[in-house]
Amino acid sequence: MAHPTVAVLERHLHLYRRLWRASVFSSFILPVLFLVSIGIGVGGYIGDIEGEDYLVWIVPGVMASTAFQMAIGESTYSVLGDFKWVRAYHAMRATPVEIRDMVAGWMLYILFRVEIAAVVFLGITGLFGALRSPWAVVTPLIAALVAVAAAAPVTAFAASIDQDSYFALLFRFVMIPSTLFAGVFFPVEQLPEALRPLAYLSPLWHGVELSRAATIGVAPPWPAAVHVGYLLAFAAAGLLWAVSAFRKRLQD
Amino acid sequence: MSEQPLIYARGLVKRFGDFTAVDGIDLEVAPGEAFGFLGPNGAGKSSTMRMISCVSLPTGGELRILGLDPARDGSRIRARLGVCPQLDNLDPDLSVRENLTTYARYFGLSKAQARSRADELLDFAQLQEKASSAVEPLSGGMKRRLTIARALVNDPDLVLLDEPTTGLDPQARHLLWERLFRLKQRGTTLVLTTHYMDEAEQLCDRLVVMDGGRIVAEGSPRSLIETYSTPEVVELRFADGVDYAGKLEGIGRIDPLPDRILLYADDGDAAVAEVHRRGLTPSSVLVRRSSLEDVFLQLTGRTLVD
Numbered sequence: 001m002a003h004p005t006v007a008v009l010e011r012h013l014h015l016y017r018r019l020w021r022a023s024v025f026s027s028f029i030l031p032v033l034f035l036v037s038i039g040i041g042v043g044g045y046i047g048d049i050e051g052e053d054y055l056v057w058i059v060p061g062v063m064a065s066t067a068f069q070m071a072i073g074e075s076t077y078s079v080l081g082d083f084k085w086v087r088a089y090h091a092m093r094a095t096p097v098e099i100r101d102m103v104a105g106w107m108l109y110i111l112f113r114v115e116i117a118a119v120v121f122l123g124i125t126g127l128f129g130a131l132r133s134p135w136a137v138v139t140p141l142i143a144a145l146v147a148v149a150a151a152a153p154v155t156a157f158a159a160s161i162d163q164d165s166y167f168a169l170l171f172r173f174v175m176i177p178s179t180l181f182a183g184v185f186f187p188v189e190q191l192p193e194a195l196r197p198l199a200y201l202s203p204l205w206h207g208v209e210l211s212r213a214a215t216i217g218v219a220p221p222w223p224a225a226v227h228v229g230y231l232l233a234f235a236a237a238g239l240l241w242a243v244s245a246f247r248k249r250l251q252d
Numbered sequence: 253m254s255e256q257p258l259i260y261a262r263g264l265v266k267r268f269g270d271f272t273a274v275d276g277i278d279l280e281v282a283p284g285e286a287f288g289f290l291g292p293n294g295a296g297k298s299s300t301m302r303m304i305s306c307v308s309l310p311t312g313g314e315l316r317i318l319g320l321d322p323a324r325d326g327s328r329i330r331a332r333l334g335v336c337p338q339l340d341n342l343d344p345d346l347s348v349r350e351n352l353t354t355y356a357r358y359f360g361l362s363k364a365q366a367r368s369r370a371d372e373l374l375d376f377a378q379l380q381e382k383a384s385s386a387v388e389p390l391s392g393g394m395k396r397r398l399t400i401a402r403a404l405v406n407d408p409d410l411v412l413l414d415e416p417t418t419g420l421d422p423q424a425r426h427l428l429w430e431r432l433f434r435l436k437q438r439g440t441t442l443v444l445t446t447h448y449m450d451e452a453e454q455l456c457d458r459l460v461v462m463d464g465g466r467i468v469a470e471g472s473p474r475s476l477i478e479t480y481s482t483p484e485v486v487e488l489r490f491a492d493g494v495d496y497a498g499k500l501e502g503i504g505r506i507d508p509l510p511d512r513i514l515l516y517a518d519d520g521d522a523a524v525a526e527v528h529r530r531g532l533t534p535s536s537v538l539v540r541r542s543s544l545e546d547v548f549l550q551l552t553g554r555t556l557v558d
Contacts, residue, residue: 007357014350093307095359096359
């Protein structure tokens with residue numbers, strides 16, 4: 001008998017099957033365009049950074065930030081819509097599906113989406129010759145950690161609000177600044193010292209540094225276990241928040 | 253010992269902050285029964301249904317569904333219930349068939365079981381021709397039939413229908429009643445809420461009338477009408493604004509409504525003859541059988557649907 005979590009995942013996959021063409025552009029082609037324009041175009045003027053070709057240097061950052069942005073983007077309107085308009089979670093609530101199955105099924109779906117993008121991206125960057133270390137094969141796992149750390153709290157947020165206009169604030173004040181200042185395009189050390197802790201708070205920075213360490217084959221700035229531990233803790237807190245937000249939304 | 257009731261409630265209470273939606277009700281529903289909650293909007297019907305379907309926990313009192321405690325065994329109970337909510341929550345972007353198979357998977361049916369169950373239910377809901385259509389363009393009646401079919405996907409012991417025909421046109425309602433009647437004949441236990449007396453009369457063996465979170469009367473539709481009303485009712489309308497209530501005294505119990513006067517009588521025609529004998533000339537006269545609407549009016553002083 002299929003686990004209820006799997007049944008929830010299947011529902012999201014069923015819906016994705018109808019829409020996947022539209023998502024190909026944003027999940028595969030966009031990051032590649034990014035690499036070409038920033039990595040090769042801008043990189044041509046920059047030259048080396050930390051002893052590496054700029055393209056090689058930003059590949060892991062773009063990969064982690066793609067996972068980050070996908071996870072956030074997917075967890076906004078879809079989650080709110082399934083509560084507010086479709087009421088899909090209300091429908092599940094009347095079945096043996098438990099709240100933890102709803103959250104877990106949704107996270108598995110996000111992982112499915114992010115992992116496909118991460119693996120394809122890894123393959124393409126390998127063809128560009130932008131991977132320097134065999135450790136690069138672990139980057140999809142890092143992408144998975146970043147994805148859950150980002151998707152879980154955003155899912156919780158989406159389950160707690162009643163108006164989609166809050167998402168504009170989320171994109172403007174959380175997602176875009178995180179992408180710009182989390183070490184994707186330049187080292188965090190370029191930031192004024194007072195601002196750096198903000199980057200350290202973002203799960204994306206930890207994901208970027210781990211991915212960069214893996215693709216270039218150097219040690220990350222902090223011990224790897226600390227980066228991983230931070231991402232795990234962030235994800236765990238987000239999941240707990242999501243379960244409680246779902247419960248609150250569905251009770252009474 | 254008699255069969256264990258599927259629903260057992262004693263002193264059931266549901267509060268939302270300061271507001272008491274359900275104010276201490278007692279209930280028992282036996283297997284095979286078609287049981288109804290009749291009452292106006294805000295009477296506490298839906299809150300009661302949500303507690304029975306184990307999606308909302310009681311604030312007070314005792315509740316057993318299928319002999320189990322919703323607070324501890326919610327998931328086990330829900331596995332054996334079929335719920336048709338007041339608001340349709342179908343997946344608009346999935347096809348009609350996918351709506352059934354996806355839902356079947358929530359109950360742990362295998363993919364093959366889900367497919368064959370979907371076929372049976374498409375048949376039951378008369379939606380075979382729409383099987384691969386998206387849900388969005390379906391009519392309200394079709395969506396409702398699909399929601400009801402979906403509620404049957406796990407072959408439930410107890411089917412809960414919250415206002416199953418609200419908002420449907422008469423034709424769609426009759427088709428739906430016919431389907432529900434078929435379920436009832438198969439021995440499926442049905443519990444439904446409605447604010448339509450004709451629906452309650454058509455479908456329910458037994459019902460409770462709710463008002464303000466309490467049960468104000470209980471019985472079969474027939475026995476409620478016998479207890480709280482007369483066999484016939486005469487509806488009189490007068491063209492002018494004169495107060496006719498006094499002039500009708502002695503013919504039977506009178507209920508003056510804003511637009512008409514109801515006259516309760518054992519023999520409607522005899523009552524009309526008496527009205528004419530008194531020289532009154534109503535602009536319209538209707539003699540009809542007494543209905544649950546009259547029962548409700550008698551019990552609460554208000555009409556069900558206004």
